[in-house]
């Protein structure tokens with residue numbers, strides 16, 4: 332009985348009031364993990380425009396990288412539309428962007444050409460790309476693409492990078508998958524031949540990642556890397572297998588991983 336009373340007393344104790352944390356007015360993150368001093372001193376004003384098609388769930392993620400783009404680029408060079416299908420009537424202006432001959436979709440479909448094959452932007456040319464990116468987890472991005480027929484007819488480009496993502500907080504499906512910010516930074520730097528743009532855009536990301544590590548976040552290696560290191564615990568599903576096969580530059584390398592490590596392909 333005494334135990335019951337004690338338990339009731341404990342249950343009825345008021346909860347501690349929430350601890351108030353100072354929030355940065357720019358990045359909306361707690362000031363102790365604010366990355367704003369790593370943003371370019373002046374907003375970058377590239378020739379091309381970044382057009383982000385963002386899954387609604389992405390906005391709520393604490394580590395989404397679109398915030399860095401919105402704070403680092405001038406407002407006319409970064410446009411964001413939210414939804415799970417594009418375009419919709421609420422997406423004012425997107426229809427015209429998707430119908431522009433200057434618009435390309437940066438998304439790795441089987442028809443996508445390498446970014447380096449696109450004509451570069453030069454001072455004398457009138458090229459002004461609208462670079463459309465899908466922002467979400469890989470399954471979300473795939474669903475958005477499949478549901479958005481208007482994206483299918485766009486010129487599609489992919490980015491081949493020998494290095495993996497530097498954004499190691501969130502697991503990327505393969506070593507050469509990049510976060511939205513890295514993709515935008517790479518595309519702008521290559522098409523406008525300005526490596527400094529990439530450096531300026533990725534500096535806050537690097538700081539954000541180091542905060543996460545110092546606060547105890549686990550380094551998420553890509554599934555490809557974990558397969559290589561025998562640490563991927565599951566059967567390889569059909570979707571992952573297909574993705575690895577499509578994105579691996581050397582098909583025999585994938586086969587070798589599977590065969591040498593006795594991994595089981597899930598055929599279902």
Ligand SMILES: [Zn+2]
Nearest residue numbers: 355358365367
């Ligand atoms: Zn901040």
